[in-house]
Amino acid sequence: MGIYQDLKGKRIVITGAASGIGFATAQRFVEEEAQVIIFDWNQGALDQALALVPDLKAGLMVDVSSPEQVQAGFEQVDELVGGIDVLISNAGISVRKPFLEIEYAQWSRILRINLDGMFLCAQQAIRRMKKQREGVVLFTASVNGLEGHPLYTDYNASKAGIILMAKTLALEFAPWLRVNAVCPGYTLTPMQKTEYTQEMMDAVNADIPMNRHAAPEEIAAFFAFLASNQAPYITGQALAIDGGGTSGQYLKGLDQE
Numbered sequence: 001m002g003i004y005q006d007l008k009g010k011r012i013v014i015t016g017a018a019s020g021i022g023f024a025t026a027q028r029f030v031e032e033e034a035q036v037i038i039f040d041w042n043q044g045a046l047d048q049a050l051a052l053v054p055d056l057k058a059g060l061m062v063d064v065s066s067p068e069q070v071q072a073g074f075e076q077v078d079e080l081v082g083g084i085d086v087l088i089s090n091a092g093i094s095v096r097k098p099f100l101e102i103e104y105a106q107w108s109r110i111l112r113i114n115l116d117g118m119f120l121c122a123q124q125a126i127r128r129m130k131k132q133r134e135g136v137v138l139f140t141a142s143v144n145g146l147e148g149h150p151l152y153t154d155y156n157a158s159k160a161g162i163i164l165m166a167k168t169l170a171l172e173f174a175p176w177l178r179v180n181a182v183c184p185g186y187t188l189t190p191m192q193k194t195e196y197t198q199e200m201m202d203a204v205n206a207d208i209p210m211n212r213h214a215a216p217e218e219i220a221a222f223f224a225f226l227a228s229n230q231a232p233y234i235t236g237q238a239l240a241i242d243g244g245g246t247s248g249q250y251l252k253g254l255d256q257e
Helices: 022-030 043-051 067-081 103-131 155-175 191-196 200-206 216-227
Strands: 012-015 035-040 056-061 084-088 135-140 179-184 236-243
Touching: 012 022, 012 067, 012 103, 022 035, 022 216, 035 067, 043 056, 043 135, 056 067, 067 103, 084 103, 084 216, 103 135, 103 155, 103 179, 135 155, 135 216, 155 179, 155 236, 179 216, 216 236
Parallel strands: 012 035, 012 084, 035 056, 084 135, 135 179, 179 236
Antiparallel strands: none
16 A cells, blocks of 8 residues: 555556666556556566566557657557556656767757657646646656756756756646656666766765765655645745755765764
């Protein structure tokens, strides 16, 4: 039995949900007894996710940067569960590279997936939610959308765009729709493990007040709270969950008594 009884039976779509934060979030909503459909571009990863969490309603192969595939995916959602109550638009990628080495093809690909994909999925979801005059849209942004981080110009730009899209949609569709951008800090996902060596992660942890990366399950718990009726007055916000990383300069060794 889950914590949030109002999520039981709710129709949830989570993109980029075959691994990392998306997969942890799918697991959490299954625990809340919601009807969870996941999107991912990787069929093998989808198959593995469905094997690990057999109570998922479905796993659909969708490239969120394709308008045609996104539309087809939501039409399948209609067939499977008759609509949508909560969208968690999470799919995203990043590539660590100095600005002058970023080729336009990379820039374009990251913006298509990270920002265009959020737009396409939100538009499909909100069209359906508007008919019932109720819904929740949650975007996975990042602390990289709140402040500059070297070597991630394209990723940072995409995440900043997501935050302003969330704020704008919250204004356009209030009061019946709630829209927020969740901004995780460093999270121990497969993508993070690919980009960072253990030495790099240790150095990052030393600069985080909580002295560690987040677990994907912690981000998932925040999504569940925001989707529930326990957060009815939270909308139009960029909400950091980052162990204090964006709070200001962290001076190690201060007297903590």
